[in-house]
Amino acid sequence: MSTRIAKPRSRMRKQPRQARSRATVEAIIEAGAHVLSALGWAGFTTNKVADAAGVSIGSLYQYFPDKLSLVEAIRRRHFDQVLSVIAESAEGDKPLKRFAQELVRGMIEAHSIHPTLHQVLLDEAPGDRGSRAAHASFQSRYLDHYTAAVAQYRRRRKDNETVARVLSSAVEGVIHNAARRDMLEAPELQKQLVELICAYLSGAGRSV
Amino acid sequence: MSTRIAKPRSRMRKQPRQARSRATVEAIIEAGAHVLSALGWAGFTTNKVADAAGVSIGSLYQYFPDKLSLVEAIRRRHFDQVLSVIAESAEGDKPLKRFAQELVRGMIEAHSIHPTLHQVLLDEAPGDRGSRAAHASFQSRYLDHYTAAVAQYRRRRKDNETVARVLSSAVEGVIHNAARRDMLEAPELQKQLVELICAYLSGAGRSV
DNA sequence: AAGAATATAGACAACATACTCACATTTTTC
DNA sequence: GAAAAATGTGAGTATGTTGTCTATATTCTT
Secondary structure (H helix, E strand, O other): OOOOOOOOOOOOOOOOOOHHHHHHHHHHHHHHHHHHHHHOHHHOOHHHHHHHHOOOHHHHHHHOOOHHHHHHHHHHHHHHHHHHHHHHHOOOOOOHHHHHHHHHHHHHHHHHOOOOHHHHHHHHOOOOOOHHHHHHHHHHHHHHHHHHHHHHHOOOOOOHHHHHHHHHHHHHHHHHHHHHOOOOOOHHHHHHHHHHHHHHHOOOHHHO | OOOOOOOOOOOOOOOOOOHHHHHHHHHHHHHHHHHHHHHOHHHOOHHHHHHHHOOOHHHHHHHOOOHHHHHHHHHHHHHHHHHHHHHHHOOOOOOHHHHHHHHHHHHHHHHHOOOOHHHHHHHHOOOOOOHHHHHHHHHHHHHHHHHHHHHHHOOOOOOHHHHHHHHHHHHHHHHHHHHHOOOOOOHHHHHHHHHHHHHHHOOOHHHO
């Protein structure tokens, strides 16, 4: 006869009240991100996370009802970090080249936090519960930066939607590949990526 | 005192002799690729594969000593398929645009077989045993196509290595992203990807 | 300082997965 | 056509993972 909430275990089982427990939760999320980034979804076990965080498995389940909700928390935190980094790197009115440079710089910084976490969160980690919404929202806000750039710098107006998608996934691909081989900081790579963006947006292909 | 071979369980436990068993092995590999592509590395269990192949779990272990050797077989087969498709799509002397078109067409075909298998094999599936070598060999043969194109179509000679890597990972990124949202066959996407390649290789960025 | 609220620990139950083994069935060989 | 070789089977074992429960330790309130 209790007032059962629709999704009893959607977010957090118990709100941390004391400073001590807030630190515990923070440690768990941070350790979780680390394990997920280093070992991938398959190696992501709650016991390993608790171990890496220096807490017991019991403490973990005190705040996260299940594995998915923990991933959810990691996802939320990481996406927020990425978006804030990118957002501040690309705003205002700048020439194309400068925009590209700052975008690339922002992307690299965002991925330097946890080199492979981003890709793992996007591809491996399941997103069944309420994450579809968060995921989509992130993707759309993420695309906005590219869409704005495309609208601002491209001469042609057709297919702007597709162009933004192509550009963003191309940039992601390069960053991801570089992260995998630990070459995110290589300056030639940054330069070439900037050139790729500029070349595509200034539309040199149609003349040939 | 026996003559122990260095890697007793590296490849196959038993060679299939009759046609029946060859079909079994084939069915297992095919089913394995399917499961891996659909469910990812985390959902890739030997029981599911045996089930999907319509054989018993015992039969699977008759030919594959462990899970890794099965992944190895899947990897080998898929990479061979991809390379052969790409190889025949990009050879001879063609204008840049035509090369780009055929490359894109080839990549899309290669990934249409099992949309996400490629990425799963590259990122998720572990490659501990002898796979590092096969993996590196594939990557290098894979890059060769891009390097050849870069050398042939670019005016500048500097940083050709980096340019090839940037180009290949950009193309991979776009293809991968399209595969994830089931848009591999969208014609605007193909067109835009071709334009991206042409724009970058014909080097329009430096003039701005 | 004592009792209530909060936090942590780790043994344990329930379940999933990789892989084995003793035996059944089919094909080949003579 | 019978013995031998090859192939196929699936319950069973060992191991690891998720998530629970209860006992204990720490912090807050008054």
